[in-house]
Amino acid sequence: MKLNAGAIQAIVFDYGNTLVEFGKRQIGVCDMAIADVLERLFGPLDREALRTVRDRDRMAPYMGDPPSYRENDLRVITSNLVRTLYGREVSEAELAEIVRVRLETFVEATEATVEVLALLERLHARRRLGVLSNYPDGDAIRRSLRKTGLARHLDAVVMSGDIGFSKPHPLPFATILRELDLPPEQVLFVGDNWLADIQGAKRAGMPVVHTVQWTPYEVFERNPSDLEPDAVIGKLEELESWL
Numbered sequence: 001m002k003l004n005a006g007a008i009q010a011i012v013f014d015y016g017n018t019l020v021e022f023g024k025r026q027i028g029v030c031d032m033a034i035a036d037v038l039e040r041l042f043g044p045l046d047r048e049a050l051r052t053v054r055d056r057d058r059m060a061p062y063m064g065d066p067p068s069y070r071e072n073d074l075r076v077i078t079s080n081l082v083r084t085l086y087g088r089e090v091s092e093a094e095l096a097e098i099v100r101v102r103l104e105t106f107v108e109a110t111e112a113t114v115e116v117l118a119l120l121e122r123l124h125a126r127r128r129l130g131v132l133s134n135y136p137d138g139d140a141i142r143r144s145l146r147k148t149g150l151a152r153h154l155d156a157v158v159m160s161g162d163i164g165f166s167k168p169h170p171l172p173f174a175t176i177l178r179e180l181d182l183p184p185e186q187v188l189f190v191g192d193n194w195l196a197d198i199q200g201a202k203r204a205g206m207p208v209v210h211t212v213q214w215t216p217y218e219v220f221e222r223n224p225s226d227l228e229p230d231a232v233i234g235k236l237e238e239l240e241s242w243l
Contacts, residue, residue, distance in 0.1 A: 004207075008207070009127060009128065009182050010127055010129065010180045010182055011127055011128075011187070011188045011190060012130040012132050012206075013130070013191070014132065014167075014193065015135070015144075016135075016192075017192040017193075017211075017216050018190060018191050018192050018197075019131070023214055023217060030105050034050070034098065034102055035050055036101075037097060037101040038085065038086075038098070041097065041098070042085075045085060049084075050081075050085060053085065057072055057077045061165075061166040062166075062218070069168065070164065070165060071136055071163075071164055071165055074137050078090070078095055103139065103140045106144065107147055111148060112148035116150075116236055117149055119237055119239070119240070120153040123243075128180055129153055130155055130156035131145065131158070132158050132167065133159055134167050135159055137159075137161050138159030138160075141157070141161075145157065163175055167197060168197075168203065170200075170203065173201060184206045187207075189201035189207070191210070191211065192210070192212065192214060193216045193218065194222060195220040198229050202227035202228075203227065207230045209239060210229035211232075211234075211235075211236055212232060212234060213233075213234060213236060
């Protein structure tokens with residue numbers, strides 16, 4: 001299907017596994033850094049138990065019937081992590097140190113390719129660009145965008161951690177559309193996650209391109225009632241051919 005390029009005034013991207021790779025390898029690096037700081041602060045750690053808690057926290061916004069899509073509070077899940085693994089309360093100083101390590105490791109683990117940077121530069125010459133990402137720490141994403149060089153091409157950035165709800169909840173999509181001051185049919189969404197990105201954006205009335213270059217960490221089953229994307233691309237650089 002050929003998208004109506006003339007109607008598209010802006011493009012909004014998911015971040016992890018869309019603009020940058022953030023899969024099992026990067027998550028493993030981040031989890032190892034958290035394990036290291038926990039052991040430095042509190043002593044030996046059951047790393048398998050840590051992985052279980054971290055996976056549970058990642059999926060928490062999608063749990064429930066129906067799911068609330070309420071984003072995790074970073075301070076709360078970090079305090080609960082220490083309580084679960086060590087049976088003790090975390091001090092403010094300890095909490096700050098764990099959050100600092102988590103943020104710095106995330107930023108260090110994210111890299112943008114020269115091809116993606118060049119693509120955004122070309123796209124930004126003709127359209128407004130934005131990022132809409134699920135992550136409980138908005139500051140980490142913003143620092144990562146500056147570090148990778150992607151920030152200079154963006155007109156709007158919205159993080160689930162800043163507004164309290166994760167995609168596919170309608171609030172993140174309504175917020176980015178308000179930031180861009182455009183109706184949904186004029187904003188193309190590009191993302192990798194079948195539920196959060198594809199279903200969320202389609203329900204919001206946006207045209208959608210599904211990028212499958214990288215495998216998302218959270219995998220959701222497709223349902224017969226799911227909405228289909230307007231296009232599927234194997235690499236982000238293919239986006240230009242659809243426009």
